[in-house]
Amino acid sequence: MSLSVQESKHITKKIGRDLSITERQIIAAEWSEHCSYKSSKKHLKILPTTGRNVINEKGYDSGVLDVGDGYVVTVHIESHNHPSAVEPYGGAATGVGGVIRDILSTGTRPIAIFDGLRFGDIENDTHARWLFKNAVSGIADYGNCLGIPTIGGEVEFDECYKNYALVDVAAIGFGKKDKLIKNHANVGDLVVLIGGPTGRDGIGGSQFASDSLESEDRSAIQIPDPFIEKLIIETILEARNEKCINAMKDLGGGGLSCAVSETADSLGIGIELDVDNIHTREAGLSPDEIMISESQERMLIITEKKKLPKLNEICNKFRVSCSLIGYVKNDKMMHVRKGENTFALLPADFVAHAPLLDRKKTIPKYLRHLKKENKNKKLLDYSKTILKLLSSPNIASKHWVFHQYDHEVGIRTVVKPGFDASVLRLDNGKFLSAKIDGNPKHCYLNPRQGAIGCFEEACRNIVCTGANPIGMVDHLQFGNPEDPEIFWTFMEALEGLSDFAKFLRVPCVGGKVSFYNETPSGPIKPTPLIGVLGIIDKPPLVPVPPSNGDYLLIVGKTKDELGGSEYFEYVHKFIGGNCPTVDFKTSKLNMITVLSLIKNNLIKCVHDCSKGGFVIALSELSINGNIGCSIDIEKIPSTKNLSHEKILFSESHSRYLLVVDGKNITRVKQHLSKQKILFGVLGKFSGDQISITHKSNNLVKSNVDVMRKRYFNGLEDLLKHG
Amino acid sequence: MKVGIVVFPGSNCDRDIFHVLTDVFDLEAEYFWHEKHLPSKIDAVILPGGFSYGDRLRAGVIAAHSPIISDVKSMAKKGVPVLGICNGFQILVESGLLPGVLLKNTTMNFMCKWINLIVQNNNTPFTNKLKLGQKISIPIANGEGRYFADNKTLKELQEKNQIVFTYEESLNGSSLNIAGVCNESGNVVGMMPHPERAVESEINPTDNKPSSLIFESLLKTAGIEK
Numbered sequence: 008m009s010l011s012v013q014e015s016k017h018i019t020k021k022i023g024r025d026l027s028i029t030e031r032q033i034i035a036a037e038w039s040e041h042c043s044y045k046s047s048k049k050h051l052k053i054l055p056t057t058g059r060n061v062i063n064e065k066g067y068d069s070g071v072l073d074v075g076d077g078y079v080v081t082v083h084i085e086s087h088n089h090p091s092a093v094e095p096y097g098g099a100a101t102g103v104g105g106v107i108r109d110i111l112s113t114g115t116r117p118i119a120i121f122d123g124l125r126f127g128d129i130e131n132d133t134h135a136r137w138l139f140k141n142a143v144s145g146i147a148d149y150g151n152c153l154g155i156p157t158i159g160g161e162v163e164f165d166e167c168y169k170n171y172a173l174v175d176v177a178a179i180g181f182g183k184k185d186k187l188i189k190n191h192a193n194v195g196d197l198v199v200l201i202g203g204p205t206g207r208d209g210i211g212g213s214q215f216a217s218d219s220l221e222s223e224d225r226s227a228i229q230i231p232d233p234f235i236e237k238l239i240i241e242t243i244l245e246a247r248n249e250k251c252i253n254a255m256k257d258l259g260g261g262g263l264s265c266a267v268s269e270t271a272d273s274l275g276i277g278i279e280l281d282v283d284n285i286h287t288r289e290a291g292l293s294p295d296e297i298m299i300s301e302s303q304e305r306m307l308i309i310t311e312k313k314k315l316p317k318l319n320e321i322c323n324k325f326r327v328s329c330s331l332i333g334y335v336k337n338d339k340m341m342h343v344r345k346g347e348n349t350f351a352l353l354p355a356d357f358v359a360h361a362p363l364l365d366r367k368k369t370i371p372k373y374l375r376h377l378k379k380e381n382k383n384k385k386l387l388d389y390s391k392t393i394l395k396l397l398s399s400p401n402i403a404s405k406h407w408v409f410h411q412y413d414h415e416v417g418i419r420t421v422v423k424p425g426f427d428a429s430v431l432r433l434d435n436g437k438f439l440s441a442k443i444d445g446n447p448k449h450c451y452l453n454p455r456q457g458a459i460g461c462f463e464e465a466c467r468n469i470v471c472t473g474a475n476p477i478g479m480v481d482h483l484q485f486g487n488p489e490d491p492e493i494f495w496t497f498m499e500a501l502e503g504l505s506d507f508a509k510f511l512r513v514p515c516v517g518g519k520v521s522f523y524n525e526t527p528s529g530p531i532k533p534t535p536l537i538g539v540l541g542i543i544d545k546p547p548l549v550p551v552p553p554s555n556g557d558y559l560l561i562v563g564k565t566k567d568e569l570g571g572s573e574y575f576e577y578v579h580k581f582i583g584g585n586c587p588t589v590d591f592k593t594s595k596l597n598m599i600t601v602l603s604l605i606k607n608n609l610i611k612c613v614h615d616c617s618k619g620g621f622v623i624a625l626s627e628l629s630i631n632g633n634i635g636c637s638i639d640i641e642k643i644p645s646t647k648n649l650s651h652e653k654i655l656f657s658e659s660h661s662r663y664l665l666v667v668d669g670k671n672i673t674r675v676k677q678h679l680s681k682q683k684i685l686f687g688v689l690g691k692f693s694g695d696q697i698s699i700t701h702k703s704n705n706l707v708k709s710n711v712d713v714m715r716k717r718y719f720n721g722l723e724d725l726l727k728h729g
Numbered sequence: 730m731k732v733g734i735v736v737f738p739g740s741n742c743d744r745d746i747f748h749v750l751t752d753v754f755d756l757e758a759e760y761f762w763h764e765k766h767l768p769s770k771i772d773a774v775i776l777p778g779g780f781s782y783g784d785r786l787r788a789g790v791i792a793a794h795s796p797i798i799s800d801v802k803s804m805a806k807k808g809v810p811v812l813g814i815c816n817g818f819q820i821l822v823e824s825g826l827l828p829g830v831l832l833k834n835t836t837m838n839f840m841c842k843w844i845n846l847i848v849q850n851n852n853t854p855f856t857n858k859l860k861l862g863q864k865i866s867i868p869i870a871n872g873e874g875r876y877f878a879d880n881k882t883l884k885e886l887q888e889k890n891q892i893v894f895t896y897e898e899s900l901n902g903s904s905l906n907i908a909g910v911c912n913e914s915g916n917v918v919g920m921m922p923h924p925e926r927a928v929e930s931e932i933n934p935t936d937n938k939p940s941s942l943i944f945e946s947l948l949k950t951a952g953i954e955k
Contacts, residue, residue: 147839151870152780154741234783237739324762325738411839413870415926416778418745423934432931546931 009214010035017362022353029343029350032295033264034358040217040522042261043361046488047520050498053505058514060477066190066273068109068257069180070516072478074542076435079187081180083109084443084480084538085259086521089220090228091145091174095138099124099145099174100231101303106178107153108257108306111240114188114247115180118417119431120150121443122160123482123536124408125173129164129400129725138172139164140726145231146176147411152233153240157412158420158441159429164400165447167532171220171524175482177443177538181433186247190254192274192309198333199315200263201242201322202305203235206288209262209301219487219525235304238325243306251318254309264298264358266307268341271355274309278355279342280333294343294350309335371492377452378583380569389655389699390709392578393622394717399577402619403721422549427471427615430547438543440474446618447532448571449658450500453586457571458500458535459507463589463660465539466511467615470598471663473548473605474541479508481518481537486530488522496533497522504535510591513539548605550612552632553666553692557611559628559636560675562686563597563662565621565645565654573619574656587659593685594661600682601663609671609678616662622655622699622707624664629697630715637698638690640706651706655699666692730951731757733771735801735817737792738763742778742814742925749925750775754944763792767800772951773810773854774801776817778870778923788831788873789819798824810854810950811917815871818909818919827910827919828886829878835902839872843935845897846908846922850890853915854950858942864897865943866935867922869908874921876907889913894920 010018010031018026018034026034040046057063062071062079069083087102103120110117124142127135139162150157155178209229246252254274256266263285271278282297292300310318315331322329336342341358343351396402409424421438422430428442444465450457466476481504486493497520508515524531553559569575570584604610616624621643629636645654667675672688679686697714699707732750736743743760750758761767767774781792792798798820805811805826813821821827834840846865851857859865878886883904886892894909909920927933927940 151839151872152739152741152783154779232783234739234780234785237741237780237783410842413839413841415841415868415870415923415932416741416745418748418926418929418932421932549934 009039009217014038014362021357027350029295029298030353032299033351033353035214036211036261036264036299037268037358038361039214039261042265044520045361045364046366046522049363050501053502054515055505055509056514056516058512061514061516064187064189066254066256066270068112070478070480071113071187072516072540073184074433074435074437077184078433078435079115079182079184080439080540081110081113081115082177082478082480082538082540083517084175084177084482085519086173086175086482086484088173088521088524089215091142091172092170092220094228095141095172096145097228097231099142100149101229102174102176103146103149104231104236104303105257105259106176107155107236110178110180111243112255112257113180114186115182116244117155117178117240118181118419119179120155120157121177121441121538122146122157123173123175123443123445124160124162125168125534126164127169128166132169134170142172142174143408143411149231149233151413153237154416156414156416156420158414158431159424160443161445162405162408165532167447169528170526171531173484173534175536177480179441188247188252188255190274192254192276192335194335194337196253196309196311196335197315197331198278198280198335199308199310199318199329200285200305200332201308201327201329202239203232203302204286204288204328205292205297205300206302207292207296207300210296211299217523219523229301229303232304238327239304239306242321242325242327245321246318249317249321251310251314252308253311256307258305258307260301262299262301268355268358270307271339271341272359275339277336277338277340277342278333279336279344281344281346283346284330284332286328286330294345298343366488366494367491368495368498369491370495378581380584387578389707393626393707393709394714395578396573396619396623397626397714398717398721399573400722400725401573401577402623404719405722406719407723407726421547422472426550428468430472438547440469440472440541440543440547441538442468443536443538444468445534445536447534448576449586450535451532452571454496454499454533455503456586456588457533459503459589460587460660461535462504462507462537463594464615464617465537466598467663469539469541470601471613471615472543473602474543475602476511476513476539476541478516479513479537479539481515481535482521484521484524484531484534484536486523486525493530500533500535507589507591511595548613553612553628553634554632555634555693556669557692558667558669558672559638559689559692560665560667560686561621561643561662561689562601562665562679562684564659564685565643565649565657565662566659567646567649567653568657568659569653572656572658589660596682597661597663597684600679600684604675604678609675610665610667612666614664616664617658620656620658626697626714628664628666629711630718632692633711634692635694635696635698635711636690636692640699640701642687642689644685644687651701730772730953731759731770732773732775733761733767734758735774735776735797736760736762737781737795739781739783740777740779742923746775746777746925749928749944753928754948761797763795763797765797767797767804773947774804776813776820778815778817781816781820789816789823792820793823802826805917808914808916810947812855813919814923814925815921818921819873821917821919826917827912828882829876829910831873832875832877833873834875840901841868841870843868844900844922846894847897849895850893850911853893853911853918855918855943855946856893858946858949859939863939865939867924867927867940869922871921875901876903878904886910893918
């Protein structure tokens with residue numbers, strides 16, 4: 008059990024008596040870092056959470072955005088890291104399940120899944136490869152069975168995730184505003200538990216996730232059953248239509264302890280329940296096991312007495328188990344009985360609010376020891392380096408992953424996975440663009456700028472589809488917060504995100520903090536993951552591949568920012584240098600300008616420059632259109648005297664590649680000049696080679712067909728043969 | 730014309746097919762829960778894709794024993810057009826309405842991608858507006874989509890013109906690259922790809938017309954020309 012000495016003293020003082028074992032288990036589960044956010048809660052307030060489109064209701068586990076015409080979009084993000092590091096298939100699958108139920112608990116239908124996956128060096132580490140393959144299978148088997156398309160995400164490999172896994176899942180829901188569940192309860196209402204049986208899986212999972220991963224505590228791992236989840240989705244949506252639901256909460260971390268205490272607290276009610284009425288997987292479960300089990304696919308519902316028969320009828324139709332476990336009282340207490348015997352009787356608000364902590368922070372020593380760039384490092388052949396990068400696991404095509412996910416079901420997917428952001432069509436004729444982005448390599452060098460960069464990259468990606476950002480979700484993943492150096496990196500990232508969110512006026516509508524992401528070999532690099540949603544009123548820019556005679560333009564400035572780049576880390580095995588930074592004003596101006604070009608139908612395709620730098624973004628365009636491109640490197644706007652390798656591989660933000668048809672080139676140039684945007688007309692698409700020249704010297708000469716093979720086979724070959 | 734959409738626990742393309750039938754092709758459609766009966770006024774039946782019973786035991790095998798299947802069988806016998814898509818195809822095969830079985834893909838993975846089909850039989854209620862040899866760009870999404878039958882059955886399928894669609898290229902290890910088959914009388918058709926995902930240009934990155942002809946064929950069969 009994870010209660011600290013201070014916490015135990017605090018409890019005895021407040022409650023005025025010794026606690027029963029069940030009570031201690033309940034509080035320990037709810038006060039775990041995972042459930043209580045006790046290290047972060049004080050600070051999360053700095054994030055802007057309100058805005059024109061944001062709908063706030065009591066007890067929501069996901070963010071709600073008004074998208075007009077009586078419709079809402081819901082969004083949430085979570086991770087399932089510890090379980091996935093031990094049992095990747097089940098850990099990743101139940102990670103999907105949990106987020107889906109958060110979306111469902113607002114009364115909206117889940118319509119899309121995104122996942123961000125991070126593992127160790129899969130080229131050399133077969134354990135990392137095993138983790139990765141099984142996590143992908145877990146997500147595929149779960150999401151596909153639910154009939155919810157997995158339409159995007161990202162995959163990254165880094166030595167810092169050795170023997171570990173980051174499995175982040177974001178989900179999006181869609182529904183009618185007037186059908187949102189407005190959580191409320193009246194005295195005498197009934198408390199019902201529906202879904203899978205409660206068993207001994209996931210016991211103490213939230214506490215397991217609130218400590219560094221040292222032992223493989225398999226009893227803390229949850230078991231997935233997507234079929235039950237699918238039935239729950241249909242049951243809940245039908246029950247919602249029949250107005251059978253007053254309030255609803257998903258059972259996730261902390262199981263019943265968390266769901267009951269948080270529901271009672273947020274609604275200002277008391278809940279009395281009898282554990283004997285809960286349907287279980289096996290006989291002989293103790294009350295505390297029942298209260299902290301994290302068995303999956305369960306929902307807590309508060310319903311009126313007169314609605315119970317209807318609710319039962321719907322559950323029967325879908326063969327979903329439904330137990331009447333208790334009722335609503337007005338004493339604001341959480342009362343757990345087993346028959347006539349009381350096992351826990353605690354004030355709900357006391358359980359739901361762990362004492363918050365003030366963590367210390369100091370600048371990490373490692374930052375002072377980061378290496379300066381070695382000016383004398385060996386210059387490599389650029390053409391060969393580009394091929395090496397294109398086939399590297401972080402850059403190579405991820406089709407091996409997303410072809411295992413049903414990304415078409417639901418018939419909403421307009422822009423499919425494999426491009427910058429994915430786009431879904433909505434029932435009101437509008438389009439929703441979404442993307443998640445992280446970059447631990449940048450965040451390690453500079454947690455503040457790295458985090459802002461992830462946020463900006465996600466924005467850039469949805470801008471490429473013609474969408475305006477309307478909301479963001481953040482998932483902040485760090486090591487042990489008790490370590491002041493790690494806490495400093497958390498605070499830096501959080502403050503950076505908050506600053507940029509305020510500047511862009513993009514509210515944070517949801518998120519999660521995950522600490523203790525470490526193994527005996529050390530903490531992970533700071534890994535904030537940012538999801539951004541955007542809305543497009545007219546059809547989105549569906550990327551049209553470049554063709555013969557099209558112009559290539561770049562918007563934005565390339566700077567001396569090779570730190571944390573794939574070029575430094577993958578090619579030169581070098582960690583250090585200048586991390587890319589975001590200039591807020593330029594960032595916004597570039598976004599607005601690109602959006603207005605798209606709006607005026609002046610561009611065929613926009614691609615963001617990110618991992619691998621300019622030259623990789625250009626290669627991706629060429630590979631996509633199966634056409635070469637000839638450009639003069641001097642036309643790329645960049646910091647004065649910037650070396651060729653930096654121009655080619657630096658991962659500076661706020662840059663976009665535009666593909667423009669000859670007939671529009673004059674108007675595009677005029678528009679960009681008028682906005683006083685830094686841009687360059689780099690050259691034209693033609694032939695079968697990418698050729699980059701400086702004066703009359705060839706810097707790069709590479710055959711697109713060869714590049715394509717390397718790009719498409721890089722990751723797949725690695726996974727097919729081992 | 731009224732089309733019945735059979736819904737099993739775990740079906741997940743039912744709403745997609747409903748949208749296509751009603752909003753795109755202006756047909757009347759109604760859902761039928763697997764424990765209900767199909768009324769005789771139904772003019773065609775579609776078994777949609779999904780994971781009926783979570784694909785437990787084997788895809789489609791439990792759903793093939795649902796009460797509604799006996800109604801589907803008697804309607805099939807009467808000559809009512811029946812189409813099984815993806816999991817619907819697996820259910821038709823498991824219930825004996827169509828020959829063969831569907832096994833795990835030889836890639837051992839779930840496969841979701843756009844592929845090309847070739848029309849082999851344009852004499853069914855779902856293909857009569859297509860041309861023989863016509864190419865259809867369409868998405869697949871399945872883990873158990875590899876059609877298998879013994880050599881004797883395959884020979885019969887060929888002789889009786891029961892192969893409706895084949896894949897343009899070898900994809901998942903299917904016998905003779907089969908993607909869809911029909912019964913002897915041709916009114917029951919099963920196919921692994923998802924035509925409902927390909928008929929609207931908004932979500933179809935290629936040409937949506939050939940896939941639309943699958944539904945327009947049904948309209949023609951019912952005497953409603955579009």
